[in-house]
Each structure stands twice: as structure tokens, then as C-alpha cells.
Amino acid sequence: MKYFAAIAGLLFFAWPLFSQNNNLSQGNYRSDTLFPFNIPLLNIDSTQLSNSKKIMAIPKKENNRKPTVIAFWLTTCIPCHHELATYTAHYADWKKQADFNLYAISTDFPKNFRRIAGIVKEKQFPFPVFWDKNHLYRTVMPGGLNGLPQVFIFDKNGKLAYQHKGFRTGDEAALFAKIIELQ
Numbered sequence: 001m002k003y004f005a006a007i008a009g010l011l012f013f014a015w016p017l018f019s020q021n022n023n024l025s026q027g028n029y030r031s032d033t034l035f036p037f038n039i040p041l042l043n044i045d046s047t048q049l050s051n052s053k054k055i056m057a058i059p060k061k062e063n064n065r066k067p068t069v070i071a072f073w074l075t076t077c078i079p080c081h082h083e084l085a086t087y088t089a090h091y092a093d094w095k096k097q098a099d100f101n102l103y104a105i106s107t108d109f110p111k112n113f114r115r116i117a118g119i120v121k122e123k124q125f126p127f128p129v130f131w132d133k134n135h136l137y138r139t140v141m142p143g144g145l146n147g148l149p150q151v152f153i154f155d156k157n158g159k160l161a162y163q164h165k166g167f168r169t170g171d172e173a174a175l176f177a178k179i180i181e182l183q
Helices: 002-018 078-097 110-123 171-181
Strands: 025-028 029-032 040-043 049-051 068-073 101-106 129-131 148-152 160-165
Touching: 068 078, 078 101, 078 110, 078 171, 110 129, 148 171, 160 171
Parallel strands: 068 101, 101 129
Antiparallel strands: 025 029, 040 049, 040 129, 068 148, 148 160
């Protein structure tokens, strides 16, 4: 009987982790664990807060949906700079060949916030760049964004289809091949 009571108690307390609620609390903020999440993002050109759920919303009409690439980076990460420079160099050509979204999200600490906009302008990133001020993506992304750069591709329905940590020349070809596959 004690064994049954212990199992029942464990299930009672663990059930929220397995339920369909799919929310994680961070103080007064609840972030979804499903793409496009529910994470406040700061536009790097202003102090205007947006929300990942609004920015990366999956269109209701299936024929308007497209894969979404999210590249996480830091201003102090040299491989991150190489990765985003490579994406910048290929972006216009890739967009001619495939219909997809690409977002770069900085996970920098507040002291580096001003550097984000400077780097984006200097390197002329052609894709939207945001700042995850509260580091909430760590709570919803596989691996907790341990090690950067990291890139994730979500398919047209918001299911994780690809992820990669680190960057070496040639990784962009694998990324784009996956984007093409998901068309």
C-alpha cells in the first residue's frame, strides 16, 4: 500500500511536466514549450518589446506556412559572427530558391546590448535580429542553448526538424539542404 501511495504521489506532482499545458513559468511570465513559444524579444533598433509568438506566428492557412530558421548568437562569439556572415552572403540567393524565415536571436547579457545593433548594422544582416533579454529561450530549446552558435529549423507546422551546434565552413550547405527539403 505504501508503494502505491508513493507512486500516486509522484504522478500527482510530476503530472504537470507531462500534461498538454506546455507552459514554463519564469516569475510572472509563462513561456510555451512549443514553437513559436511565447518569449519577449527586444528589437535591437529600439526599446520596443515584441513577442516570438507574434513575430514567428504560424499562418492559419497551410499554403502560407514556411520553415523557420532561428540562429542563436552572442556578440563575443567569433564562430557566431562567421555563421551569420555566411548566412548574410547566401541569404539573397537562398530566398530566390526557397520560401523560409530566418531570425537571428542574440542571447547576450545586458552590458552588450548596444553592441548587438552596431554589429548588425556593420555587417548588414538582411534578416531580422532580436535580443532575448531574459534568456528565456534556454528554457525551451533542446540542450538549453549550451554552447553557441546554435541553429534550429522548425518545419511549416512548427515541429523541430533540424538543429546544429557550432559552425564550420560548409555547415551552411547542410542548413540550406534541410530548408529545401522542408519546402
